[in-house]
Amino acid sequence: xxxxxxxxxxxxxxxxxxxxxxxxxxxxxxxxxxxxxxxxxxxxxxxxxxxxxxxxxxxxxxxxxxxxxxxxxxxxxxxxxxxxxxxxxxxxxxxxxxxxxxxxxxxxxxxxxxxxxxxxxxxxxxxxxxxxxxxxxxxxxxxxxxxxxxxxxxxxxxxxxxxxxxxxxxxxxxxxxxxxxxxxxxxxxxxxxxxxxxxxxxxxxxxxxxxxxxxxxxxxxxxxxxxxxxxxxxxxxxxxxxxx
Amino acid sequence: xxxxxxxxxxxxxxxxxxxxxxxxxxxxxxxxxxxxxxxxxxxxxxxxxxxxxxxxxxxxxxxxxxxxxxxxxxxxxxxxxxxxxxxxxxxxxxxxxxxxxxxxxxxxxxxxxxxxxxxxxxxxxxxxxxxxxxxxxxxxxxxxxxxxxxxxxxxxxxxxxxxxxxxxxxxxxxxxxxxxxxxxxxxxxxxxxxxxxxxxxxxxxxxxxxxxxxxxxxxxxxxxxxxxxxxxxxxxxxxxxxxxxxxxxxxxxxxxxxxxxxxxxxxxxxxxxxxxxxxxxxxxxxxxxxxxxxxxxxxxxxxxxxxxxxxxxxxxxxxxxxxxxxxxxxxxxxxxxxxxxxxxxxxxxxxxxxxxxxxxxxxxxxxxx
Numbered sequence: 001x002x003x004x005x006x007x008x009x010x011x012x013x014x015x016x017x018x019x020x021x022x023x024x025x026x027x028x029x030x031x032x033x034x035x036x037x038x039x040x041x042x043x044x045x046x047x048x049x050x051x052x053x054x055x056x057x058x059x060x061x062x063x064x065x066x067x068x069x070x071x072x073x074x075x076x077x078x079x080x081x082x083x084x085x086x087x088x089x090x091x092x093x094x095x096x097x098x099x100x101x102x103x104x105x106x107x108x109x110x111x112x113x114x115x116x117x118x119x120x121x122x123x124x125x126x127x128x129x130x131x132x133x134x135x136x137x138x139x140x141x142x143x144x145x146x147x148x149x150x151x152x153x154x155x156x157x158x159x160x161x162x163x164x165x166x167x168x169x170x171x172x173x174x175x176x177x178x179x180x181x182x183x184x185x186x187x188x189x190x191x192x193x194x195x196x197x198x199x200x201x202x203x204x205x206x207x208x209x210x211x212x213x214x215x216x217x218x219x220x221x222x223x224x225x226x227x228x229x230x231x232x233x234x235x236x237x238x239x240x241x242x243x244x
Numbered sequence: 245x246x247x248x249x250x251x252x253x254x255x256x257x258x259x260x261x262x263x264x265x266x267x268x269x270x271x272x273x274x275x276x277x278x279x280x281x282x283x284x285x286x287x288x289x290x291x292x293x294x295x296x297x298x299x300x301x302x303x304x305x306x307x308x309x310x311x312x313x314x315x316x317x318x319x320x321x322x323x324x325x326x327x328x329x330x331x332x333x334x335x336x337x338x339x340x341x342x343x344x345x346x347x348x349x350x351x352x353x354x355x356x357x358x359x360x361x362x363x364x365x366x367x368x369x370x371x372x373x374x375x376x377x378x379x380x381x382x383x384x385x386x387x388x389x390x391x392x393x394x395x396x397x398x399x400x401x402x403x404x405x406x407x408x409x410x411x412x413x414x415x416x417x418x419x420x421x422x423x424x425x426x427x428x429x430x431x432x433x434x435x436x437x438x439x440x441x442x443x444x445x446x447x448x449x450x451x452x453x454x455x456x457x458x459x460x461x462x463x464x465x466x467x468x469x470x471x472x473x474x475x476x477x478x479x480x481x482x483x484x485x486x487x488x489x490x491x492x493x494x495x496x497x498x499x500x501x502x503x504x505x506x507x508x509x510x511x512x513x514x515x516x517x518x519x520x521x522x523x524x525x526x527x528x529x530x531x532x533x534x535x536x537x538x539x540x541x542x543x544x545x546x547x548x549x550x551x552x553x554x555x556x557x558x559x560x561x562x563x564x565x566x567x568x569x570x571x572x573x574x575x576x577x578x579x580x581x582x583x584x585x586x587x588x589x590x591x592x593x594x595x596x597x598x599x600x601x602x603x604x605x606x607x608x609x610x611x612x613x
Contacts (some may be wrong), residue, residue, distance in 0.1 A: 053455065054451065055608070055611060055612055055613060074457060074610075077455060082452070088448050088449050088453075089449065089452060090254070090258065092261050092262070093258065095255060102456070104247065104458075105247050105453075107247065107457070109246075113449050149452075
């Protein structure tokens with residue numbers, strides 16, 4: 001695999017008359033924590049869903065871990081981990097059962113399965129919660145469990161769609177520590193967020209607005225390109241422009 | 245198929261944990277069986293009957309006793325005039341009425357044609373038909389006895405002997421209970437799997453599941469497999485109660501019965517899955533399931549004979565899996581039929597099962613739109 005983990009080429013998605021993502025071109029390097037930033041309706045979620053194979057692109061394509069999402073969407077699925085905005089695991093299964101289920105679905109068996117499961121449990125500190133029903137967990141623990149299930153097959157690329165929405169600050173900080181640890185290990189992370197402090201922690205950012213790419217670069221580069229002193233100012237400028 | 249087992253295990257745990265649904269699935273067959281078994285009797289007997297006897301002779305009393313002895317009529321009242329007679333039937337106090345005119349005994353004695361009038365409330369066709377049949381029977385028997393006596397014969401010239409084979413007592417439970425097995429399986433299993441995929445879609449768990457490498461076939465088979473067990477338990481419950489509470493015979497091979505039922509259960513579950521791929525939410529799934537279940541109950545021959553239906557509906561009923569399964573059930577349970585007799589139905593059911601699951605897998609897409 002080359003150093004480009006995600007290679008997005010003129011990716012476009014239309015829903016009827018609405019163009020949610022308009023010929024987006026982006027390259028994300030291996031081991032990078034890359035943030036997608038933008039107001040609601042800017043096309044972040046649609047972009048991630050296309051990269052995961054959940055939505056078919058209307059035009060353009062992308063290579064994820066070197067595999068074309070248009071021609072081989074099922075092969076992409078072994079290479080990626082995904083966390084949706086909404087908690088996507090089973091409330092009526094325990095933490096351990098959810099993990100075991102996704103371990104099985106990713107084709108893990110025998111000692112490999114046991115090792116991966118205990119590795120993820122240790123990494124995310126889920127040890128004391130294994131017998132709890134997922135539905136009874138707090139927001140922060142749910143996020144950890146979701147991340148754990150997305151990591152079991154050691155995907156080279158992680159897609160996180162607003163992973164920390166509605167989670168308390170301490171849990172958010174822990175979560176980001178885990179993200180950076182994964183990136184140090186070579187995992188590429190594409191994350192969308194609404195929180196400016198989280199955006200600041202990304203290696204690079206792409207700012208989107210109404211389906212278009214507005215700026216790409218380090219957090220301070222992006223702020224400058226949009227015309228704000230800080231990222232937050234840049235974000236507000238964009239949002240006000242969108243609403244007009 | 246390596247991902248089938250984790251899917252199966254997950255569905256099984258969820259099914260076991262949902263105590264209410266599980267209880268309903270096991271409870272429904274028992275309640276329905278008792279309800280249908282006791283309440284539904286297609287042979288109408290003891291019809292409340294009012295009598296206007298204007299003859300008041302031993303001959304007229306003899307005639308009325310003959311009506312009562314058929315078991316079809318239960319005399320509830322003797323009235324004195326036509327207005328009272330009409331009122332009893334109009335108000336629904338009686339569903340049939342017998343009028344014996346004043347000249348009855350006299351005409352009979354003189355060898356003239358004596359008339360008797362039987363009035364039936366035909367707003368309920370099933371019970372009125374039973375009354376009509378019984379009344380005609382009484383007339384015929386009376387006529388024959390009188391004619392035979394007049395001709396000086398000890399026996400009648402013709403004796404037609406009818407032998408109702410496979411259900412000699414013409415008992416309703418023998419007809420209803422085997423059918424009920426099929427109806428209950430259709431009702432509960434279609435609904436259960438119709439909910440299966442939309443429920444995951446509504447709860448947001450489908451999104452997480454379809455970004456994994458699981459194949460559509462693994463997903464579908466994993467979803468239906470635990471409910472095959474539920475179907476078999478339901479069937480066993482109905483058959484056991486049918487055998488010991490309603491004395492329904494089990495003439496044929498149990499192994500064959502279970503084998504064919506397995507195929508029918510898979511076909512029903514697959515149909516539910518197919519519905520699940522057509523709808524956007526659980527409410528639609530429920531409506532569509534009922535839309536499918538109703539014709540199954542009405543047209544499959546569960547309660548109303550298919551021979552009585554117009555040709556179009558007879559053809560349509562061939563498209564319902566239950567129609568074929570009912571023939572298998574009645575064949576094995578009542579007639580002791582073996583595979584050599586029921587193989588055409590078995591083939592049709594196999595085709596349904598394979599066709600429906602293929603259709604469901606084809607219809608399902610691992611995308612959100």
